[in-house]
Amino acid sequence: MRWTLKPKLESEKIKALQEALQVDSILATLLLHRGIETYEDAKTFFRPRLGDLHDPFLMRDMDKAVARIEKAMANKENILVYGDYDVDGTTAVALMSTYLKSKYELVHTYIPNRYDEGYGISYKGINFALENDFSLIIALDCGIKSVDKVTYAKELGIDFIICDHHRPADEIPNAAAVLDPKRKDCEYPYKELCGCGVGFKLIQALASKENKTVEDLIEYLDLVATAIGADIVPITGENRVLAYFGLQVINANPRPGIKAILDQVEKTELTITDVVFIVAPRINAAGRMKHGNYAVALLTETEENLAKKYASEINEYNLDRRETDKRITEEALQQIEEQKEQERFTTVVYNETWHKGVIGIVASRLTETYYRPTLVFTKSGDKLAASARSVRGFDVYRALEACTDYIEQFGGHKYAAGLTLKEAQYEAFKQAFEEEVAKTIDKNLLTPEIKIDAQIDLKDITPKFYRVLKQFAPFGPNNMAPIFMTENLTDTGYGKCVGADKTHLRLTAAQPEANNMVCIGFSMGHKLDLISNGKPFRAVYSIDENEWNGNVSLQLKLKDIKA
Template identity: 75%
Template structure:
């Protein structure tokens, strides 16, 4: 791994913040690295407030969207809430439909079939709306590129409101309202909302027209926090506020569907990481293995017993997902090994039988092994469909845009995207993608990087520091768990490999006269020789706590070790 230490903050700023907050240099440095320079900044960081949420009417088209929904409600129109089949999409649909159902019974939901319709707004979905007399479709987490679909709906007398957060193309669909903070002509102050976050701003705008404060919408914040975690958007600004309050709802009074998922685990209090690794994969599994409708049904169910039944069905989909994911990953790794002579700056693999719902996960797994911009293709009807994943620092969306002559359709973000192309264009696309990446990628990005906040002494790791670090949560992009580096460490002689196949490393370290600290290094078992026989070494780690037989103690979570 590449170790990159972040630059030290300006001395004057550091001293000012230390003085203003009465904190030590370590805490002040961590805060400045996160853009927190004043007492007021620190107050809103450590005590997120719903008052810090922006006025939803600052978003372009919000007033038009609210007016159209109010018209639909007063005219008793049928409203179809339409969303993507992933976590962000299904939570968005659950949020919008359950809110609207407090106003009208004329609401239905629609999640496209991943295999039959593919991503985003579909002609089939619009036909369904037309056949069932829906005059308004609210599309969430999709729609920003659905120019032809929105035009088709208009011909059939159906209006569209789009709530999206993906990058728009050159043209915006001709919908009644297009809510997307990433629109160039949108001056909304915060650009990083997820799809469910944009949906939340719309219900916030609707509620404010009735004079209701944002606190009245707290029951929907568990959905928003789940989407924020799952969609890996920055946990800064509004996302930090919504994630913070959403986690409180998840831990104190979650909706029955989320409570049913949590009750299958032995977790007492969930962090955003738990939401990402426990709640999100199960919600996602419905759309991957069966149909996204199952996730919406679970998330909108009001009866806990019924929700428990749905959650156990989804648990079985998740088990199937794990098995399928493992098998396809093994097949993909074998395919790469067999084509080693073609190795370049990208990883592109294809098999017609691979499960379309799993290829995104497989792409992420391949990056763990080969660390290259990666595409995993499978057959989808008469097309090939792929999931793209990227390495830190490289924009895979831009790379796909540069290959668009070979692609039928694509969309997504900097680090994750999806596309479809004709089978006969596969080889030409594969070559074009390799050419673009090889010419544009900074070659250092092909080595995984660990970003270190600062170098500290082992003696500086104590309970007080840990108590403050815990208040930095929720963690995520833009506010990652603090990472430290300490030199001249020595193992006290108890270092050993643990876990299946001795994959992990467990050591107890000290530095000069500092207290001993236990460390765990997942997947670092092969580093044992570096610490044997009292050799001095340096380590990169985060501070964590270990719960064992009712006792809680500090431990270091190792990221890497070097001699």
């Protein structure tokens, strides 16, 4: 692990913010690192307001999208709400279809089959619309690159409204409206919405035509917050506001489908991290192991007993998914070890039998293990399909763009993408991808980095300090939980390996003139020797609460320790 302390800030700036907010220098530094420089900035950050959301009509084509939906309703057209099979797509479809059905009954949903249609808009989906007399398709979390398919639909008399957040190509589809804040010609002030977030802006615009405000749409924010967490978008600006209020809905009054998931795990107060690790995998499991329709059925169900039944089925899919991804990860690790004859800058593995639904998860696990831009391939019909994952700081999407001579189709983000290619092109692509990464990646990025917000002493960690720190949440990209470093620590003598397989490290850290702090280091049992027999050590950690037998105390969640 590389430990990188964030750069020192001007002492005058720290002092000015300290005085304005009446906080200590550590908290002032944390805020400045997040671009918060004034009392007003801090007020917006600590007290998110729905009134801080932008006018949806600032988004290019929003007026066209609203007009086309209003026309469809006036003419009694059938509307098909179409979305991708992952969490962002299925929550967006649930959100849009639920809202439209509250006004209009001729609304149906469509989720493509991961295995025979693949990602995004499919010809099969358009033909389904034609056969069932749908003249308007609202596509969510997909469509920005579907130029040919949107043209095909138009020739059949079917209009598209696209609500996407992925990076567009040079040509924008010829749809009735294309909502995507990442369009070069879109001046919408916030660019980082997820697909469900773009869908929310559309229902916000539709609601405004009935003189309704965003407060009237709060019930939909549990879906938006779930998508924000699952899609790993920055939790800044509008996303922070939407996630903040969405978490309140999840914790106070979630829709029956989300409540049924939470009842399975008996969790009371959920953070965005809980949403990512508890709610999102279950919703995702439907599309991975069976069909995304199951997720939409769960998220739109209003009857509690039915929601419980759907949640129970989806939980079974999630258990299957876990077993499958564990087995495939082991097989992939073995394949990599057998290939280790030379130093490589990428990890690329392929097995035609691997389950397409879990290769993205496997790619993430391999990236964590080897810390290289990673591709996991499997057979998909007569093609090969892959999921790509990257290391922090490296744009895998750009690397794939440089290899388009070998690729049939690809899409995604800086850190995660998907692609298909002909089997005959696999070896040539693998070599081209390796060469592209080798010449463009900063070699430092191949060692995992921990960015440290501030160096502090244990005596700085007080209940008041933690109370303020908690208000930095919800955490996520561009607003991660603060990471601290403390030097000259010793263990009180009770440090040990814990957990069923003794892979975790638990110790009590001591420092002169400070209260001792309990520390837990997951998967750090192998570092026990570093802290044994009173050896001094330094630690990098985040601070959280530990609840045991009804008692709540602060603890340090270790990221790494060094002598």
